[in-house]
Every structure is written in C-alpha cells, then in structure tokens.
Amino acid sequence: MKTIGYAAQDAESPLAPFAFERRALRDNDVAIDILYCGVCHSDLHMTRNDWGGAIYPSIPGHEIIGRVSAVGGDVTHHKIGDQVAVGTIVDSCQHCDQCLKHEEQMCREGVTLTYNGRDRITGDLTYGGYSKQIVVREEFVLALPKGLDPARAAPLLCAxxxxxxxxxxxxxxxxxxxxxxxxxxxxxxxxxxxxxxxxxxxxxxxxxxxxxxxxxxxxxxxxxxxxxxxxxxxxxxxxxxxxxxxxxxxxxxxxxxxxxxxxxxxxxxxxxxxxxxxxxxxxxxxxxxxSPVGGTVETQEMLAFCAEKDILPDCEIIPIQQINHAFERMERSDVRYRFVIDMASLA
Known part of the structure; x- marks a missing residue:
C-alpha cells in the first residue's frame, strides 16, 4: 500500500513529507485510514534521538484514531467503516503469561512499538500515525466508543x-x-x-x-x-x-x-x-x-469509561504542516494540554 507521512530523516532534520509503503494485509490485519493523531512528548524525544536507539527515517505517532478501510480474511472484531483506535503497541508474542492475561505491554518477548519498532515477521521498521494509513494486527485495534469525539480522543491512547x-x-x-x-x-x-x-x-x-x-x-x-x-x-x-x-x-x-x-x-x-x-x-x-501504558483490555476499558463520563483531553487541533512548530512549542510547554493532528491536512 503506497502512502505518505511526515518523517525525520535524522536527529537534526525537521519532519517533512515522506512517501513509503505499508505492508500488504495479512489474514489477521486491519487497514486503517488515519483521521487524527495525537502528538506525544515521546514523539519529540524519539525523532531527536534523545533516548538513543532511534531508527531513521522515523515517522512518529502512537495516538491514532481512524476508520477501517480493509480487513484480512481472519478478522472478526472489526469491519470496514468502523471507527477505531490504535495506541503505542501494535504487536506482542501473544503466548507468554503476560500476553495471555492481556497485559501485552509486559510481553516477555518484548513488544512491537507502533513506530521505531521492528515487525515481528519481516523485521521491517514500523512507521507511526503521522501518516495517511496504517496496517495493524487485529488484536491491537480498539473500538472507539460512540460518544467520544474522534478529534479529541487520540491522546487517550497514550496520555x-x-x-x-x-x-x-x-x-x-x-x-x-x-x-x-x-x-x-x-x-x-x-x-x-x-x-x-x-x-x-x-x-x-x-x-x-x-x-x-x-x-x-x-x-x-x-x-x-x-x-x-x-x-x-x-x-x-x-x-x-x-x-x-x-x-x-x-x-x-x-x-x-x-x-x-x-x-x-x-x-x-x-x-x-x-x-x-x-x-x-x-x-x-x-x-x-x-508504570507504562496498559494492555488492550485495560485500554478498551479506559475508552469506555471516558465515553461514559464524558472525559476527553484538552486539545489544540493542528494541520500536519505545523508539526515542527508544535514540537518547538512543546519544548517550552506552550500547549494546553495536547496537540492533535487533523490528518485530513495531509494531501
């Protein structure tokens, strides 16, 4: 699947448009058109390699709200047109004691991060949500409850x-x-x-x-x-x-x-x-x-709780073209309290 995102080519370069390919759907995959993506402080740290270990080109973004565009043959929990959410993890071993109790973030074999990770099958670099589309294993695609504003819900997937x-x-x-x-x-x-x-x-x-x-x-x-x-x-x-x-x-x-x-x-x-x-x-x-993030069941529980209680982050919606300026503002704590990218701005 040919698509486009915003990537950093190294630790010093600003994010800029970058064409790349998402993998073809496996039987247990869900393809998602990304509607909104939250901007996390870790996106800034990772693209600038503040923690070491960054892999380039890096397309950040792990607070994703989107709409299902296609599903693999074995997918049963999602259908085309569903509004869904994806967080910081897109795969885990699925058979260790932690994964079996849906604490995938504690996977004994290590998780596959939404970006700056490696696909468990091919070893390819994972690219995140500052992009038009993403392909994710079904188990890590969450349902977005009715009543949650998709434009403001993205930061729930990390913060x-x-x-x-x-x-x-x-x-x-x-x-x-x-x-x-x-x-x-x-x-x-x-x-x-x-x-x-x-x-x-x-x-x-x-x-x-x-x-x-x-x-x-x-x-x-x-x-x-x-x-x-x-x-x-x-x-x-x-x-x-x-x-x-x-x-x-x-x-x-x-x-x-x-x-x-x-x-x-x-x-x-x-x-x-x-x-x-x-x-x-x-x-x-x-x-x-x-404490890190939670597992899939706990995250789905949190989304349901937020829908029931009408809890949403305070957000400033920006076009993708303002992402480098948003990073600069984040560095000086000039945001109340989260940026969210409207991915319709990515032509």
Missing part, C-alpha cells in the same frame, strides 16, 4: 492509558486520596480520570501559577511543593501519588506525603533520577513504583 493504568492497579475508588505531580499532558489526564473515579484529587506543583487550571480540571486543591509549611501539613495524606514530571528530578520532597503502605508511581520520566533518602520509605512502609 490517557498511561495515567489510567496506575489508578486501576492501585485500586483508586471514591474517596481515595490521589496526588498528581505536574499538570501537563499526562497530569491533566490523571486529574480528569481520578476525579471521574470519585477520588479526592490534589495537584502538586512548584508554584501556584497553575492553581486555577488545576481547579478547573476538577482537582479539589493545589499543594505548592515550595511551600514548606503546606508540605509539612500534608504529610502522610495520600494513598497514591502519580508523578508525571517528564525529566529526572528529586523524589525526596514527595515521599513523606504518602500515607502508610501507599505508593508514588512514576509515569513521566524515562531518565536517571536524583538520589533520595530511604528513611521515609522504611519508616512509613511506603513504595516507589513505575
């Missing part, structure tokens, strides 16, 4: 599930006391989803500059981490803290905020973290953990 998964893993229920560190793309979704679950939500931030935004998103209060008195007063007051800060940082100020047997879960930083004292962990039987 949404990345923050939903720890809320479910650590059993957040009505009345749970949840702290959210940071109020960017991940943080604003953590607030919305935790509020939707009935939690008492506090945004933890370095200053009160985002206080009005946090309260508007549904948070009950704002805790300024630079206010020593307020931090001391908040000691042992959280059941779960979701840390969405995207760079390495010191965890020490936050550990004492956890109650006994409570957890701080890192979802934002793929980085070396500053050292911290183990004393608060030992004395409070507290935990530090991490």
């Amino acid at each position: 949404g599930i990345t923050t939903w998964s720890p809320l479910r893993t650590w059993n957040v229920v009505p009345g749970s006391r949840v702290g959210v560190i940071g109020l960017g793309g991940l943080g604003h979704m953590a607030v919305k989803l935790a509020v939707g679950l009935g939690a008492e939500v506090t945004v933890i931030t370095r200053s009160d500059a985002k206080a009005a935004d946090a309260l508007a998103l549904g948070a009950g209060r704002v805790l300024v981490s630079g206010d020593d008195a307020a931090m001391q007063a908040a000691a042992s007051s959280f059941d779960l803290i979701i840390d969405t800060i995207p760079v390495g940082h010191d965890l020490s100020p936050y550990l004492g905020l956890l109650d006994v047997d409570s957890t701080l879960v890192i979802v934002g930083a793929l980085a070396m973290m500053d050292s911290y004292s183990s004393l608060p962990l030992i004395m409070g039987r507290r935990r530090i953990s991490g």
